[in-house]
Amino acid sequence: MIMAMAATAPLPLRAAEPPTYTLAVVPQFDLRQLESAWRPIIERLEASTGVRFVLVTEQSIPLFEKGLHAGAYDFAYMNPFHYVLANRRQGYAALVRDTETPLSGLVVVRKDSGITDVKALNGRKVAFPAPNAFGAALIPRAEFVRKFGIQITESYVRSHDSAYLNVVLGLADAAGGIRATFERQKPEIREMLRVVHETAAYTPHPLAAHPRVSADLVSRVKAEMLNIGRDPAMAPLLAAIPIKTIGIAADSDYDSLRILGLEAFVVEP
Numbered sequence: 066m067i068m069a070m071a072a073t074a075p076l077p078l079r080a081a082e083p084p085t086y087t088l089a090v091v092p093q094f095d096l097r098q099l100e101s102a103w104r105p106i107i108e109r110l111e112a113s114t115g116v117r118f119v120l121v122t123e124q125s126i127p128l129f130e131k132g133l134h135a136g137a138y139d140f141a142y143m144n145p146f147h148y149v150l151a152n153r154r155q156g157y158a159a160l161v162r163d164t165e166t167p168l169s170g171l172v173v174v175r176k177d178s179g180i181t182d183v184k185a186l187n188g189r190k191v192a193f194p195a196p197n198a199f200g201a202a203l204i205p206r207a208e209f210v211r212k213f214g215i216q217i218t219e220s221y222v223r224s225h226d227s228a229y230l231n232v233v234l235g236l237a238d239a240a241g242g243i244r245a246t247f248e249r250q251k252p253e254i255r256e257m258l259r260v261v262h263e264t265a266a267y268t269p270h271p272l273a274a275h276p277r278v279s280a281d282l283v284s285r286v287k288a289e290m291l292n293i294g295r296d297p298a299m300a301p302l303l304a305a306i307p308i309k310t311i312g313i314a315a316d317s318d319y320d321s322l323r324i325l326g327l328e329a330f331v332v333e334p
Contacts, residue, residue, distance in 0.1 A: 082117075083115060083116050083117045084116050084117070085116070085117040085118070085119060086116055086117070086118055086119070086139040086140060086278065086282075087118070087119050087121050087137070087138045087139045087140065088103075088107065088110075088118045088119070088120055088121065088138070088139065088140040088141070088142075089120075089121035089122075089123070089129060089132060089133070089137075089138035089140070089141045089142070090103055090120065090121070090122055090141070090142045091126060091129050091141075091142060091143050091144055091147065091270070092122055092123055092124070092125060092126060092129055092224075093126070093144075093194065093198065093201075093224075093225060093243075093246065094224075094225070094246065094249075095224070095226065096122045096124075098305065099120075099122045100120070100122065101305070102302050102305035102306055103120055103302075103306075104120065105299070105302055106290075106293060106299070106302060107120050109289060109292075109293055109299075110286060110289055110290075113285065113288075113289040113292070114282060114285045114286060114289065116282065118140075121138060125195065125223050126194060126195035126197065126198055126223075127195055127196075127197075127334035128334070129143075130147065130197060130334040131334045133147060133151050133155075133157075134150065134151065134154055134155070134334070135155075136154075136155040136275055136277075138275065139274065139275050139277070139278050140160075140272060140273070140274050140275070140278070140286065141157065141272070141273055141275075142270060142271070142272045142273075142306070143157075143270060143271065143273060144168075144197075144198065144199035144200070144270050145168060145199050145267055145268055145269065145270060145271070145319055145322050146197065146199045146203055146322055146327055146331075147197070147199070148270075148271050148273055148319055149319055149322050149323055150331070151273065152273070152316065152319075155275060155276070156275070156276040157273040157274065157275055157276070158273055158274055158276065158283070158316065159271035159272075159273045159314035159315065159316055159318065159319070160271065160272050160273060160274055160283065160286065160287045160290065160313075160314055161271065161272050161287060161290045161291065161294075161311055161312065161313060161314050162268065162269055162270060162271040162272070162308070162311070162312065162314035162318070163269045163270070163307070163308040163309055163310060163311065163312075164310050164311070164312035164313075165309045165310035166269065166307075166309045166310075167266035167267060167268065167269060168199065168200050168243065168266060168267055168268070168269040168270070169200060169204075169243070169244070169263050169264045169265065169266040169267070170199075170200035170201055170202075170204045170205045170241060170242070170243060170263070170264035171200075171201075171241070171242045171243060171244060171247055171260050171262070171263055171264075172186070172191070172205055172239050172240070172241055172242075172260070172261050172262040172263075172264075173229065173232060173239060173240050173242060173247065173258040173259060173260050173261065174186075174232060174238065174239045174258065174259055174261050175232055175233065175235075175257060175258060175259070176256075176257060176258065176259045177257075178238065180238070180239070180261055181261065182261070183209075183213055183215075183261050183262040184213050184215055186209070186215060186217055186238060186239050186261075187215035187216060187217070188215075188216065188217070188218070189217055189218065189238035189239065190217070190218045190220055190236075190237045190238050190239075191205075191217045191218070191219060191220065191237060191238065191239045191240065191241060192220045192221075192222050192227070192228040192231040192232065192236070192237035192239070192240040192241070193205075193206075193219060193220065193221055193222070193228055193240070193241045194221070194222065194223060194224050194225045194227070194228050194241070194242075195221055195223070196219075196221060196330075196331070196332035197331055197332060197334075198225075198241070199267075200241075200242075200243040200264065200267075201225060201228070201241040201242045201243050201246070202221075202241045203327055203330055203331070204264045204265070204267070204327075205241045205262070205264055206219070206241075206330050207325070207327060207329075207330050208262075208264055208265075210330075217239075220236075220237055225242050225243070225246035225247075226246070226250070228240035228241060228242060229242060229246075229247070229250055229254055229258060230254065232258060233254055233257050233258065239261065240258075245307040247260070267321065267322060268318045268319055268321065268322070269308075271314040271318075271319075272290065272314075273314075274286070287313070290311060291311060291312070291313070293311065294308075294310065294311030294312070
């Protein structure tokens with residue numbers, strides 16, 4: 066007796082998983098704000114490029130710096146001097162940036178402090194989000210020494226929000242920040258503070274790619290970021306980054322920072 070062999074249906078082929086790339090964002094804002102601003106941008110990049118992106122939001126700026134200087138991120142949105150160092154150490158290449166609004170630092174004090182001149186901060190305590198936060202710490206610290214000839218006591222408190230709050234609570238005499246984070250404070254916080262100094266302005270944060278990323282993907286990411294900049298519906302999200310007008314970034318845009326000698330003020334994470 067011949068027994069019929071049961072037919073076995075072929076297993077369906079699984080679709081290949083798209084390649085995955087990391088995109089890290091310097092944590093200058095609350096992590097929920099970063100997620101809210103960048104998630105829709107990530108989704109647009111995924112739809113346009115056909116690859117998957119993992120958004121990396123480290124708990125602190127020094128942790129972000131460690132990853133950046135180790136080349137851990139495929140793409141990264143970083144401050145201008147982060148870029149100078151990351152380009153030198155890892156070969157990161159700038160893709161896009163805000164082409165309208167330069168970046169400057171702010172130094173704020175309590176309105177009722179009686180401090181009206183930045184030189185009055187000599188010997189006083191100043192709160193910063195992190196040593197290498199470009200506008201909020203690196204440039205103010207350099208200007209305190211080189212422009213005003215004053216020495217301050219530095220206090221590093223992890224975020225822009227905490228730096229401002231330290232001044233409001235009387236835990237510091239002043240704080241370093243940038244316009245975007247200062248204007249995003251709750252009115253009751255912002256109204257207790259006064260800007261006592263604004264630093265010189267420089268080329269703002271770039272989105273940059275590690276050299277291991279293919280030229281084809283870099284080109285597609287750059288093109289889609291420019292498309293996002295042309296989409297009025299995405300303007301509020303870009304403003305939250307903050308980017309007012311997005312355009313192509315060139316490595317030479319950051320040459321003016323390379324001659325500042327800021328390495329003397331950098332604190333290695």
